[in-house]
Amino acid sequence: MRHKFISKRYWKDKSTPMGAVDELAKKYENVIDLSLGDPDQNTDEGIIRFAFQEAIKGHTKYTDFRGDPELRDEIKKFYKEDHKVDILDEEIMVSTSACLGMYLVLESILDIGDEVIIHAPYFTPYYQQIELANGVPVELETLEEEEFQINIEKLEQTINERTRAIIINSPNNPTGAVFSLDTLNKIADIAIKYDLLIIADEIYGAYTFKDDFISMISMHKIRDRLIILNSFSKDYVMTGWRIGNIIAPKEIISTCQLVNENVVFTAPSVSQRAAIYALRNRKSIQPPLIKLYKERVLYSYKRINNISWMSVPEPKGTFYLYINIKKTGLSSEEISKIILDKAKVLTIPGNSFGTCGEGYIRIACTVGISELEKAFDRIAKIKL
Template sequence: MKHKFISKRYWNDISTPMGESGDLTRKYEDLINFSLGDPDYTTDERIIEAAFKDAKNGHTHYTDFLGDLELREEILKYYKTQYQYEVALEECMVTTSGCHAMWLVLESILDDGDEVIIHEPYFTPYPQQIRLARGVPVVLETYEEAGFEVESQRLEKLITNRTKAIIINTPNNPTGTCFSKKTLEEIGKIAIKHDLLIIADDIYTAFSYAEPFIPITILKEMKERTITIGSFSKDYAMTGWRIGYVLAPSFIIETMKDVNENNVFTAPSISQRAAFHGLKLRDKVQPPMIEEYKNRIYYAYERISKIPNMSVLPPRGSLYMFINIKGTGLTSKEVVDRLLEEAHILVLPGNAFGNCGEGYIRIAVTVGVEKLKEAFDRIEKMDIFSLK
């Protein structure tokens, strides 16, 4: 809004459909909410109890500026065990969520006017996060016909002498795609050729259904130019704890630490302890949750495949389905509005994730199969999704 006491940077509205959806969650008592990727799982009781015990035992103070030492050591152990990938302690920093990590990274690496390439459809905050760090977002559209994967030739054409970094997000929010090893290798070759950084937003690593997840940082010659952002929000159902981390060359981590001293100083100590216990318990905590989300995704896929004027690619990863609704002849917003008013179902319009998302809607499968069934039963009764 325009006001003399508001920074001119924010005089033009920067609110997004994702942010605005919170106001609609109480509109109907029987609302089925597919809008936000907040797992319906409560954090595993064993994690809560262990973190509570640590708090009672004195873990209520500032931690090391780079994060709780035991947590950082456990993150390093995880990468060694899972990917046979060595990370030094000084190459790891704990952050107050993945979003905070992204801002810290961008603030630490960008000069005014530096360009950052993002593949569209993208996680809604990316463009504004880049602008907050005085960078310039450059959009690479991806398409359903190519599985929403990055096409290397079109990517390379966007590179200028101001390009500093490429953000990649796989498994992807909102499309659910998972980049193939070939795609990751091609992106890596372009980064090496043009001496660019890769910012890997690795938020949904546990939810890669078709193939095992591959972090781009483990590929040949990529460690020195990859900044990996991790989070406990989705992989451990810990959204409210607000805890994430960054793996990067030590000089970048050191700069992030200095920037963060003027921001939140350290991540919450109790949340860090919860993350530590989550990693220790991951073999017990994650498998049933992953299996449940996989069942939900495949159930939703089967239902969508049978509904006229709806289609979606076979599931590959994440908690999301990016549904093609072009057959309705309506815009994404028009379909979203009708789903809300006629079926009491809240979803997000595809163009909330960039212009090439027009003609799609995104659902998050953060409700059980019973609720999914009820939602699709309601959808099937709508005239825009009927053969009549």
């Protein structure tokens, strides 16, 4: 938007196809929304009740700058119990969402012009978050025929003297890919070889459907250069609570805290109390959620592959499906618009997730199977 009172950095249009489709959908009625990854399930009642009771008790004030000590202790226990890893208290910071956590990290580690590698297709905000922190985003293409794993040779060719960090997102939004232990080990070796930081966005860690999730925190050889981002949004269906955490070397955590004091001061106290309950009760809260979304994803996978002009690989993780529409010969934005226009189903064009996303659309299986059935029945009737 060009305006004398707007920073010139924002004069150039930075809107995405994702935002454009959302605006377009408002012109239609009876739309089935498969666009944004906001689960339709409500937060577990136990979490809500506990947070309410804690608010009544007085947990409505600022917390410690790095987060409620009780929550930090539960995060330590989680990593010890689930990943067999010891984490020091000074390596933990509670953040107002993983999105803000990513910005705090980037602001803390980047000098002007430092490059950050992001494997594409990527979570849309990464690109501008890097730019906001005065960095330069560098896309690394991943391919469906390689199961969207990072090609290590291509990764090494992308590195230069300005490369500062690599962002790793597994399980991945939008592709649903889950990186193998071999891939993760090779990435770790590259980071050591070139003295790079690894920022691992692991917010979908609960949602793996074939193999157990491997957190990079278990790779001791890179602990001195590893930053982990977590969120309660997806793993506990707490998107509106805006709560996450950062695990990193203590020097980086101290800097993130300093930056955060000038942004939001502390994470919401009531949300932090809710997160304590979520972690303590994860073994009863999470299994039904995982089962539900796995059923939806597998149902959608079968329906998609029965539509002649669509295909999708077998799901590995998350509740997204990244659908190949290259047979149509049309662009991802054109197909997304046709599906909205003719089937009243809202999807996201693949080019929202980087230049290599062309030829794909993404759906989020965040509605029930009855709604998914309606959506695919409508899509199947489209003649191209």
